[in-house]
Amino acid sequence: MRRISTLLLMTLACTAVAQGECRVTTVHSGDRLSCQSRDGTSQGIRxxxxxxxxxxxxxxxxxxxxxxxxxxxxxxxxxxxQPETDGSVRAAVWVEPADCPGCGQTLDAGRALLSVGLARWRQTDEQTAEEKGQYEFEEQEARARRIGLWRAP
Incomplete structure (x- = not known):
C-alpha cells in the first residue's frame, strides 16, 4: 500500500511539470537537469x-x-x-534552437548531444520506431566522424 501511495504522489508531481512547458533552472550533467513549471513546481529530468x-x-x-x-x-x-523510482522523470526535452528564434521548440536536446558525440544512445528507453531510427542514426554518424566520445579507438 505504501508503495502505491508513493507511486501515486510521484505521478502527480510529475504530471504538474509534464503537462505543459517548464523552464530549465539547473543542468546537473549531460543528461540530467531540473525544470520549473509556471506554478513553481520543480522536477528533476533525465x-x-x-x-x-x-x-x-x-x-x-x-x-x-x-x-x-x-x-x-x-x-x-x-x-x-515516464516517472523514475527516485522521483525524477525520464523525458525527451525539446527547446527552441538558438539559431532560429520564433521557430518554437523544434530541437530534441538529447538527439543534439548524440549528433556531436557527447552521449550514447540508450536503447533500453522506450521510444517509437521513428525515434529509435533517428537516435541510432545520430550515434552512427558521430562514430563515423570520430567526434566526441568516438574520438578514441
Missing amino acids: LRGIDAPTANQPFGERAREALQRLTLGKTTSLRAV
Whole structure:
C-alpha cells in the first residue's frame, strides 16, 4: 500500500511539470537537469534515449556544458514523460534552437548531444520506431566522424 501511495504522489508531481512547458533552472550533467513549471513546481529530468558521461569521465564536463548551452534558462517541452523510482522523470526535452528564434521548440536536446558525440544512445528507453531510427542514426554518424566520445579507438 505504501508503495502505491508513493507511486501515486510521484505521478502527480510529475504530471504538474509534464503537462505543459517548464523552464530549465539547473543542468546537473549531460543528461540530467531540473525544470520549473509556471506554478513553481520543480522536477528533476533525465533525458530519455541518451546516456551522457558523468563529470569524472572523459567528455563529462563538455556534455554538461553543451546541454547547458542548449537548455539553461529556456522554456522546454517535455515529451513521453515516464516517472523514475527516485522521483525524477525520464523525458525527451525539446527547446527552441538558438539559431532560429520564433521557430518554437523544434530541437530534441538529447538527439543534439548524440549528433556531436557527447552521449550514447540508450536503447533500453522506450521510444517509437521513428525515434529509435533517428537516435541510432545520430550515434552512427558521430562514430563515423570520430567526434566526441568516438574520438578514441
